[in-house]
Amino acid sequence: MGRTSRKRHRKKKFHMQKLKSEENDAMNFLKYWLFQNCFSISNFIPTNFPITGRGLKTIRDIKEHEILIKLPIKMLITTFTVSECDVRILFLKDQSYNAQHILSVFLIYEEHLGTSSKWYPYINSLPQYFSTPEFCTSKEKKLLPNFIREHMYYVHNIVRNFSLLMQSLQTLKKNDKNYCSHCNIPLDKIITFKKYKWAYYVVNTRSVYINEREVQDSMIKIESPNNLALAPFLDLFNHDINASVSVSLITDEYKNKFYQITTLKSFEKNSQVFINYGPHNSLKLYIDYGFFIPNNPLDEVVFNIFDIQSCVTLSECALKFIVSNKFNKNMTFTRNGLNYNAIIALFIASTTLEKDFWNIKIYGTSFSSEDHTKIHNLAIQILHLKKKEYLSYLNDMNNIKKCSQSFLNALSLIREYIQILDESLKNI
Numbered sequence: 001m002g003r004t005s006r007k008r009h010r011k012k013k014f015h016m017q018k019l020k021s022e023e024n025d026a027m028n029f030l031k032y033w034l035f036q037n038c039f040s041i042s043n044f045i046p047t048n049f050p051i052t053g054r055g056l057k058t059i060r061d062i063k064e065h066e067i068l069i070k071l072p073i074k075m076l077i078t079t080f081t082v083s084e085c086d087v088r089i090l091f092l093k094d095q096s097y098n099a100q101h102i103l104s105v106f107l108i109y110e111e112h113l114g115t116s117s118k119w120y121p122y123i124n125s126l127p128q129y130f131s132t133p134e135f136c137t138s139k140e141k142k143l144l145p146n147f148i149r150e151h152m153y154y155v156h157n158i159v160r161n162f163s164l165l166m167q168s169l170q171t172l173k174k175n176d177k178n179y180c181s182h183c184n185i186p187l188d189k190i191i192t193f194k195k196y197k198w199a200y201y202v203v204n205t206r207s208v209y210i211n212e213r214e215v216q217d218s219m220i221k222i223e224s225p226n227n228l229a230l231a232p233f234l235d236l237f238n239h240d241i242n243a244s245v246s247v248s249l250i251t252d253e254y255k256n257k258f259y260q261i262t263t264l265k266s267f268e269k270n271s272q273v274f275i276n277y278g279p280h281n282s283l284k285l286y287i288d289y290g291f292f293i294p295n296n297p298l299d300e301v302v303f304n305i306f307d308i309q310s311c312v313t314l315s316e317c318a319l320k321f322i323v324s325n326k327f328n329k330n331m332t333f334t335r336n337g338l339n340y341n342a343i344i345a346l347f348i349a350s351t352t353l354e355k356d357f358w359n360i361k362i363y364g365t366s367f368s369s370e371d372h373t374k375i376h377n378l379a380i381q382i383l384h385l386k387k388k389e390y391l392s393y394l395n396d397m398n399n400i401k402k403c404s405q406s407f408l409n410a411l412s413l414i415r416e417y418i419q420i421l422d423e424s425l426k427n428i
C-alpha cells in the first residue's frame, strides 16, 4: 500500500465511528434478543459511517453470491402479527386499512408498552427522527418547491390516515373501551399525531416487501397489496445504487421459513455493506427515505408544456399534436442533454414545416441540422428558465438560518438539479 493510499485508508477509518454508548447498548440488546429467537448475527457491526450514518460494517470479506442475512420469518412484523396483539381493537370491523397504517399503529402501541412489549429490543433500536420532507418545520415546508410538496402530499397522506385512526378512537370512546388494557391510559393520549408521524416513517423507511401469500389471514380488513413487513436488524442495511442483491423466502429441512438476502457483489472486510432499495431517483429517495445519492444516473430535471410556452408561441395544431401523442409527459433534461420526449416536443414546437411532414420526420428520416439547431436553441431557452426557477427556490430557502436536516437535504437536492442543468447545457 503506497503512502497516499495508507493515508486515505487511515482517514477512512478515522471517519468511521463506533455507535454512541446508548445506541450501542440498544444494538447489543437487539442482537441478544435475536439470538434468543434463533437468529445470530456474527458478521456485522452496527457502525456510524460518514454521510450514510448508521449502517452495517462487515468484519470479514464477503464474496459475491454469499448470503448476507437469513432472518427467521417469525421475526418479521406483518399485519398478521398486529392482528394477534391487543392493539387490534383499534381497527374497526367495517373499515379496511392499508398495511402501512396497521403497522404504524402497532408500533405506537408497542412503543408505549416499553419493556413490557415483546418487541422492545427492536423498537428501542429505531431512530426517533427522519429527514424526509415531512420532518421539515411548517415554516420550512412552505418554502419547499411545489414539485417536492405536491409529491410528498400525493404519496404520503398521513393526515388522512391519522383521521381514520381518530374515527376508531371515537367509536371506542362511545363504547367506553378507549383505555389501554395494560396501563389504563386513554388511547387518545397514547396515539398522538406526532407518534403517528414517527411510526409512519419507521414503516416507510424500513419495511421490506413480502409476498402477500406469505402473510396469514387476519381478523382486520386489509387493503391489497398487503405486502409490507418490518424486519429487525435486516433494516440496518443502507442503500447504494451500485449494490446488487437478490431476496428470497426459503424453507429449511425442518420447514422453518427465512427471509434471505444474497449479495451479488463482494465487500471488503471492515467496509460498509449495502443493499439496493430499488431503481429510485433522488426525488423518490428524498421523499420516501430522507436522503439521496449525488450523481444518480436516474436523475432528470422535468419541464412541462407551460415552460415551452413561456419561450415560444405554440400553434394550436402543435399543442394538440404534442399532447395527443403524450410527448408532453415526462420531458426532461438529463446530464446528457434532452430525453426522447423532450426532443420530439421541442422539434414540433420549433419547426416551420407543415404538419403533414411531422410524422415522417419523427418516425422516418432523421432531423436535419437546421431542425437540430432549432431544437437546441429552444432547449437552451427552457434550460435557462428552469435554472432561474431553481435558483429562486434556493434564494428563498436560504433565508432560513437554522434549519432541519430534512430542509438541508432539500437544499442539496435543488443544488443537484442545478448541476444536472449545467451538465445538460454542455451536452445539448
Ligand SMILES: C[S@@+](CC[C@H](N)C(=O)[O-])C[C@H]1O[C@@H](n2cnc3c(N)ncnc32)[C@H](O)[C@@H]1O
Binding pocket: 051, 052, 053, 054, 055, 127, 131, 205, 206, 235, 236, 237, 238, 239, 240, 288, 289, 290, 291, 292, 293
Ligand atoms: C432501512 S434504514 C437503514 C438503516 C438506518 N441508517 C439506521 O440507522 O437505522 C433506511 C434509512 O437509512 C438512511 N440511509 C440509507 N441509505 C443511505 C445512504 N446511502 N445515504 C444516506 N442515508 C441512507 C436513510 O435515513 C433511510 O431512511
